[in-house]
Amino acid sequence: xxxxxxxxxxxxxxxxxxxxxxxxxxxxxxxxxxxxxxxxxxxxxxxxxxxxxxxxxxxxxxxxxxxxxxxxxxxxxxxxxxxxxxxxxxxxxxxxxxxxxxxxxxxxxxxxxxxxxxxxxxxxxxxxxxxxxxxxxxxxxxxxxxxxxxxxxxxxxxxxxxxxxxxxxxxxxxxxxxxxxxxxxxxxxxxxxxxxxxxxxxxxxxxxxxxxxxxxxxxxxxxxxxxxxxxxxxxxxxxxxxxxxxxxxxxxxxxxxxxxxxxxxxxxxxxxxxxxxxxxxxxxxxxxxxxxxxxxxxxxxxxxxxxxxxxxxxxxxxxxxxxxxxxxxxxxxxxxxxxxxxxxxxxxxxx
Ligand code: 13P
Ligand code: SF4
Numbered sequence: 001x002x003x004x005x006x007x008x009x010x011x012x013x014x015x016x017x018x019x020x021x022x023x024x025x026x027x028x029x030x031x032x033x034x035x036x037x038x039x040x041x042x043x044x045x046x047x048x049x050x051x052x053x054x055x056x057x058x059x060x061x062x063x064x065x066x067x068x069x070x071x072x073x074x075x076x077x078x079x080x081x082x083x084x085x086x087x088x089x090x091x092x093x094x095x096x097x098x099x100x101x102x103x104x105x106x107x108x109x110x111x112x113x114x115x116x117x118x119x120x121x122x123x124x125x126x127x128x129x130x131x132x133x134x135x136x137x138x139x140x141x142x143x144x145x146x147x148x149x150x151x152x153x154x155x156x157x158x159x160x161x162x163x164x165x166x167x168x169x170x171x172x173x174x175x176x177x178x179x180x181x182x183x184x185x186x187x188x189x190x191x192x193x194x195x196x197x198x199x200x201x202x203x204x205x206x207x208x209x210x211x212x213x214x215x216x217x218x219x220x221x222x223x224x225x226x227x228x229x230x231x232x233x234x235x236x237x238x239x240x241x242x243x244x245x246x247x248x249x250x251x252x253x254x255x256x257x258x259x260x261x262x263x264x265x266x267x268x269x270x271x272x273x274x275x276x277x278x279x280x281x282x283x284x285x286x287x288x289x290x291x292x293x294x295x296x297x298x299x300x301x302x303x304x305x306x307x308x309x310x311x312x313x314x315x316x317x318x319x320x321x322x323x324x325x326x327x328x329x330x331x332x333x334x335x336x337x338x339x340x341x342x343x344x345x346x347x348x349x350x351x
Contacts, residue, residue: 020323022058025050029057036083042296043078043289055315056083062322068105070318071097071118074264075284075310076109082293084318085109090265091117091163092178096347098122107321108329111309113139115329116167120340121347130317132327134309138164138249141219142198147172150195154215159195160185161342162202164221167331171338173197175345179248180263183209188349201225205248205255223307224249227282232257235280235301242301245270246282254282271295284310 023029033053037044044052056079063069063086071094072085081088087097091114098106098118105126108115113136115129147159147169161173162182170176177185177196183206186194194212196203198219207214227250235242245267246258255261260270264287271279271291280301281288288300321327331339 020058020062022054022319025054029053033057040078040082040293043292048079052079052083052315055319059084059315059319059322062319066105066322067103068107068322069101069103070107070109071101071114073110073114073310074268074290075286075307076290076313077286077311078289078293079315080109080313080318081286081290084315088290090178090180090263092180092263092350093265094118095121095163095178095343096351098127099347105322105325107318109313109318110134111136111139111307112329113164113166116331116339117163117343119329119331120167120170120336120343123336123340126325127329128321128325129327129329130314130321131312132329134312136164136309137222138162138199138219139166139169142169142217144168144172146217147197150197150217154193154195157193157195157215158189158191159197160189161197162199163343163346165198167335167339169198170342171335173342175349176342177346178263180266181346181350182206182248185346185349186210186212186214199249201251201255202248204252205261208252208255221249223284223305224282225251226305227251227254227303229253229257231303232280232282235303239278242278242280243274243276244280244282250282258282267291268294271298286310 037049069086070084072081072088074090095117099121106118107128108118111134115127119127159173160175160177161170163176163178175185186206187210195215196206197217200216200218203214203216224247232244244258245260246255248261268291272294278299284307285304288302292300
């Protein structure tokens with residue numbers, strides 16, 4: 001990764017470092033947290049709740065004291081997503097929220113490129129990531145130098161980068177996109193040919209939706225590339241009436257076999273609006289638990305591919321991030337200025 005994540009436990013006020021104490025799970029705390037538990041009881045077991053409840057209480061206390069918010073991606077586990085996430089959504093929704101939220105501190109319950117995007121859009125805020133090793137196979141698939149090499153190889157061809165990249169890569173590109181706006185971003189450039197990096201499968205999906213010629217890079221999501229069209233055939237054979245919805249990071253034959261393709265937010269909207277009797281979400285495993293909280297009447301098939309990077313984030317390390325003000329995400333100012341331009345261009349287009 002070209003930009004730095006600096007553990008900076010001594011930079012911010014140390015009012016709580018090592019001082020905030022977690023409450024015990026007493027009958028009083030259980031009663032106070034009962035309404036919250038009622039909301040997640042289908043996806044959080046009674047065995048887990050006595051461990052989670054004090055951490056949730058502690059995190060919510062620290063958020064108030066520090067004027068902090070938690071931005072939670074749709075792949076967070078349900079106790080994070082539902083119980084401490086102040087804003088929840090896909091990459092685009094979280095980026096928008098980072099730009100407009102009034103807070104001193106942002107805790108990114110997601111992966112490193114998302115925290116960097118928040119820092120780009122909110123340079124004056126302290127952005128924390130609970131585990132600095134929460135990366136992404138797509139972000140790791142391309143460097144700034146690779147993009148400069150592409151510029152030389154394809155002179156005059158605009159370069160769109162998926163937000164799942166480092167700030168250093170974004171800085172070399174013309175505009176960013178997410179899975180929810182990639183087609184719109186590509187078409188906004190009014191060019192006959194566009195480089196769309198680094199996700200080969202997203203690029204191939206976009207190619208099915210536009211007449212602009214798309215040139216791709218060979219990056220893949222290590223979670224979505226595991227799905228196969230045979231998996232979907234087997235699910236349909238078991239229940240022909242079920243709906244199958246897939247993320248555009250899936251291989252093309254998986255997308256072709258699905259009933260609907262969209263970003264994590266679009267997948268959630270599909271379930272909430274259409275209320276299928278039974279649905280298979282072809283994406284990261286925690287999504288189904290999070291949508292199930294909103295749609296308890298829908299039966300979910302959970303092909304369980306976990307993102308090892310997203311799963312590095314826990315209630316424990318969110319609590320520690322706030323208590324000790326770690327790990328602060330920083331971006332070199334020169335890189336940040338160029339990368340911010342690419343992200344803001346996307347946000348302005350989709351506003
Ligand atoms: P979304 O933008 O759809 O949330 O996707 C982000 C991601 O990392 C999917 O793997
Ligand atoms: Fe990256 Fe895939 Fe994990 Fe999303 S699910 S963060 S694209 S590795």
